[in-house]
Amino acid sequence: MYGCHLIGIERELSPNPIEFQGHTVRLFSTDGKLKTKWSQEANANLTTHGPFFISGNIVVADETKHLMAFRLSDGTLDWSFKFVEWKDPITVIASDQKYIYIGTQDDKLSALELKLSAGR
Numbered sequence: 001m002y003g004c005h006l007i008g009i010e011r012e013l014s015p016n017p018i019e020f021q022g023h024t025v026r027l028f029s030t031d032g033k034l035k036t037k038w039s040q041e042a043n044a045n046l047t048t049h050g051p052f053f054i055s056g057n058i059v060v061a062d063e064t065k066h067l068m069a070f071r072l073s074d075g076t077l078d079w080s081f082k083f084v085e086w087k088d089p090i091t092v093i094a095s096d097q098k099y100i101y102i103g104t105q106d107d108k109l110s111a112l113e114l115k116l117s118a119g120r
Contacts, residue, residue, distance in 0.1 A: 018058070020051050025060055025070060038075030042068065045091035047105075054095050055114075060092035067102060067112075081112065 004119040016037065022045055030042040044063035052059045057069040057078050065083040066092060070076065083090070083102075092103035100112040 010082075018051060020046060020060070021048070023062070025051060025056070025058060025075075026073065027075065033117065038070075040068075040070050040075050040077070047091055048093055049091055051094040053069070054100065059093050059100070061093070061102070063089055065090060076080070 004058075009076070016030055017028045017034065019028070023041045023043070025046070026039040027037045029035050042060065042062035043066060044058050046062050048061045053072070054055075055067070058072055058073055059067065059069045061067045065086045066080060067083070068080045071078050076112045086104060086108065088104040088106040088108070090102050091105050092101075094101045094103075095114070099113055102110050102112065106116060
């Protein structure tokens with residue numbers, strides 16, 4: 001499990017423990033006992049060095065170069081994007097106020113413009 005000290009655009013942190021391994025991202029509830037709040041599976045093994053938090057979402061990527069954002073509140077897939085032309089896996093995710101930056105194992109860097117809905 002990761003101690004979630006990753007910072008997103010709003011510098012939001014998950015107060016709950018997160019399991020991030022294999023195909024699975026799992027958020028735990030800490031109401032006295034450690035229990036699964038939600039769990040999501042990617043199509044392939046996760047390749048990012050850790051989850052990234054941005055705008056109420058946890059963002060990860062898998063071996064198929066699929067970037068996915070799951071809502072922290074309930075685990076619902078909020079958005080996704082697949083880099084079909086890339087050969088190497090996505091390993092790093094970062095952001096600023098306008099872009100999400102995605103880095104790969106072969107040092108490729110790309111940026112996606114953020115278009116967040118109102119209130120997010």
